[in-house]
Amino acid sequence: MKKILELITKEMEKAFQTAGYDEKYAGVTLSNRPDLCEYQCNGAMAAAKEYHKAPIMIADGVVEALAGSELFEEVQAVKPGFINLKISADFLSDYLNGMYGDSRLGYEKAGQPKTIMIDYGGPNVAKPLHVGHLRSAIIGESIKRILRFAGHKVIGDVHLGDWGLQMGLIMMELKSRKPDLLYFDEDYQGEYPEEAPFTIAELEEIYPTASAKSKEDADYKEAAMQATFELQQGRKGYQALLKHILNISVTDLKKNYANLNVEFDLWKGESDAQPYIPDMVQKMKDQGYAHMSDGALVVDIKEETDTKEVPPCMLLKSDGASLYTTTDLATIVERMKLYQPDEIIYVVDKRQEMHFVQVFRCARKCGLINEDTKLKFLGFGTMNGKDGKPFKTRDGGVMRLEYLLTDINEEMLKKIQESRPMSEEEAKEIAKVVGLSAVKYGDLSNQASKDYIFDVERFTSSEGNTGPYILYTIVRIKSILKKYEETGGCAEGFPITAYGNESEKALMLELTRFNSVMETACGELAPHKICAYIYDLANAFNKFYHETSILGTEDPAQRNSRIQLLVLTRRVLEACIDVLGFEAPERM
Numbered sequence: 001m002k003k004i005l006e007l008i009t010k011e012m013e014k015a016f017q018t019a020g021y022d023e024k025y026a027g028v029t030l031s032n033r034p035d036l037c038e039y040q041c042n043g044a045m046a047a048a049k050e051y052h053k054a055p056i057m058i059a060d061g062v063v064e065a066l067a068g069s070e071l072f073e074e075v076q077a078v079k080p081g082f083i084n085l086k087i088s089a090d091f092l093s094d095y096l097n098g099m100y101g102d103s104r105l106g107y108e109k110a111g112q113p114k115t116i117m118i119d120y121g122g123p124n125v126a127k128p129l130h131v132g133h134l135r136s137a138i139i140g141e142s143i144k145r146i147l148r149f150a151g152h153k154v155i156g157d158v159h160l161g162d163w164g165l166q167m168g169l170i171m172m173e174l175k176s177r178k179p180d181l182l183y184f185d186e187d188y189q190g191e192y193p194e195e196a197p198f199t200i201a202e203l204e205e206i207y208p209t210a211s212a213k214s215k216e217d218a219d220y221k222e223a224a225m226q227a228t229f230e231l232q233q234g235r236k237g238y239q240a241l242l243k244h245i246l247n248i249s250v251t252d253l254k255k256n257y258a259n260l261n262v263e264f265d266l267w268k269g270e271s272d273a274q275p276y277i278p279d280m281v282q283k284m285k286d287q288g289y290a291h292m293s294d295g296a297l298v299v300d301i302k303e304e305t306d307t308k309e310v311p312p313c314m315l316l317k318s319d320g321a322s323l324y325t326t327t328d329l330a331t332i333v334e335r336m337k338l339y340q341p342d343e344i345i346y347v348v349d350k351r352q353e354m355h356f357v358q359v360f361r362c363a364r365k366c367g368l369i370n371e372d373t374k375l376k377f378l379g380f381g382t383m384n385g386k387d388g389k390p391f392k393t394r395d396g397g398v399m400r401l402e403y404l405l406t407d408i409n410e411e412m413l414k415k416i417q418e419s420r421p422m423s424e425e426e427a428k429e430i431a432k433v434v435g436l437s438a439v440k441y442g443d444l445s446n447q448a449s450k451d452y453i454f455d456v457e458r459f460t461s462s463e464g465n466t467g468p469y470i471l472y473t474i475v476r477i478k479s480i481l482k483k484y485e486e487t488g489g490c491a492e493g494f495p496i497t498a499y500g501n502e503s504e505k506a507l508m509l510e511l512t513r514f515n516s517v518m519e520t521a522c523g524e525l526a527p528h529k530i531c532a533y534i535y536d537l538a539n540a541f542n543k544f545y546h547e548t549s550i551l552g553t554e555d556p557a558q559r560n561s562r563i564q565l566l567v568l569t570r571r572v573l574e575a576c577i578d579v580l581g582f583e584a585p586e587r588m
């Protein structure tokens with residue numbers, strides 16, 4: 001369906017032409033005096049210059065040409081030359097019936113679907129997930145769903161951090177504990193066992209221990225660096241250990257992400273890009289892009305217009321080891337080869353922006369991507385505690401994701417149990433669903449690039465701009481609809497008819513914005529615009545609900561129309577929270 005603003009603009013274009021003026025002046029916006037009218041056109045003021053006439057004369061002419069228009073109930077030229085447009089009740093309800101009859105609620109699919117890869121999540125194997133990974137997962141998942149809903153082919157890749165020093169650290173710590181393991185015997189030629197020589201619990205404890213030791217013991221760290229290097233050079237025993245570590249971690253990560261309602265299409269990691277490195281580097285050398293600088297192999301990527309220093313992109317260190325940059329470049333090579341994306345979007349902490357500037361420039365300069373493939377960095381801000389500082393545990397450590405989710409769930413459970421009597425089991429079930437909305441909405445309702453304060457108390461509140469408030473609204477609608485059904489009502493087949501009061505009209509107008517909001521959120525990769533919309537929509541619904549006895553509406557046609565309006569509101573809200581990545585329970 002065309003957006004309602006487009007339909008209105010079309011009508012105005014016709015009127016401008018009929019009145020003898022260029023249609024380019026017919027632009028319509030939402031009114032800034034909603035008490036007078038819903039839409040307005042200010043084009044007469046601009047046209048006045050071209051036609052050397054008073055704006056009000058032009059506005060009068062256009063208003064005259066609009067006589068008999070079915071879109072408007074009233075049009076008025078106001079000095080100095082505004083045209084106020086009051087939408088017709090029938091046009092409004094027709095539009096909503098159009099949305100109702102469309103499984104996509106009037107949101108058209110993208111004309112030219114693209115293949116888009118999203119690099120998000122980015123957990124580091126064997127290291128615990130922390131709040132930064134939470135943001136990447138939440139935002140990335142929503143972007144994926146928004147793009148998919150728009151009709152694009154979207155591939156989400158978790159891009160595991162499985163190639164860094166943490167791998168060497170784990171191997172060395174394991175070696176010091178179990179030196180007799182086959183994996184450490186350099187002369188061993190046979191097969192390695194299927195079973196991993198450790199559990200996830202051990203693995204989770206091994207890494208922090210090793211990491212702490214390496215900070216105090218330079219030799220230990222040196223050994224870990226050496227092990228990392230040997231792993232990267234393909235030492236067999238280490239490769240086999242890596243497989244075990246990956247298997248165990250991925251199983252655990254999948255469980256964690258499932259709890260967040262986050263799902264990846266690809267479980268690839270940095271290590272998958274390694275086979276592409278030698279060729280890529282060779283080509284960069286052959287084509288004269290890469291050169292030696294202080295023993296390291298680099299590509300210059302400075303541009304004249306740079307206002308701040310952009311250091312060269314380092315490919316190989318003097319010992320021949322590859323870096324984070326190398327891996328990201330080789331991953332681009334791999335992605336181009338396997339998926340030919342039109343676009344790759346990286347949802348990563350904005351503190352990594354310079355890294356991506358380097359990677360993108362280098363990839364373009366060295367021709368790793370097609371000219372029309374876009375690389376986008378969607379950098380997100382830091383999640384802070386109430387003190388405005390990066391989130392920490394009570395003892396000052398990095399906040400682990402699971403603790404944070406436990407905090408939210410506990411608070412949510414308390415609130416749910418206070419709201420009405422129910423079984424422990426039901427309360428827990430609901431707290432989990434609503435708690436997720438609290439976390440996700442709390443995050444997504446901020447513009448991604450901004451820092452925000454993680455406030456358990458506020459996020460779990462059922463009032464205000466929160467996830468639980470949105471869910472309460474949906475649940476309220478569901479319960480009215482259920483009650484109507486239970487008392488023998490059935491609105492099926494009934495159309496939505498003209499509004500009966502102002503708050504009903506306001507709700508209808510909010511509903512018409514759905515396709516336009518989705519389109520903007522998709523174009524700007526901005527889930528926060530969907531949050532802002534559903535907050536407005538939920539407010540409009542609740543106002544209508546408080547001012548109108550819906551089930552008590554006398555006239556059956558109007559009552560059924562209102563029921564259908566509720567159904568549509570529920571569907572729009574559900575479509576929105578679905579792309580945000582959470583869902584509503586049946587009851588709360």
Ligand code: ARG
Binds near residue numbers: 119123159161
């Ligand atoms: N593993 C990285 C981290 O924890 C994030 C990975 C982001 N994606 C990428 N292609 N570099 O910081």
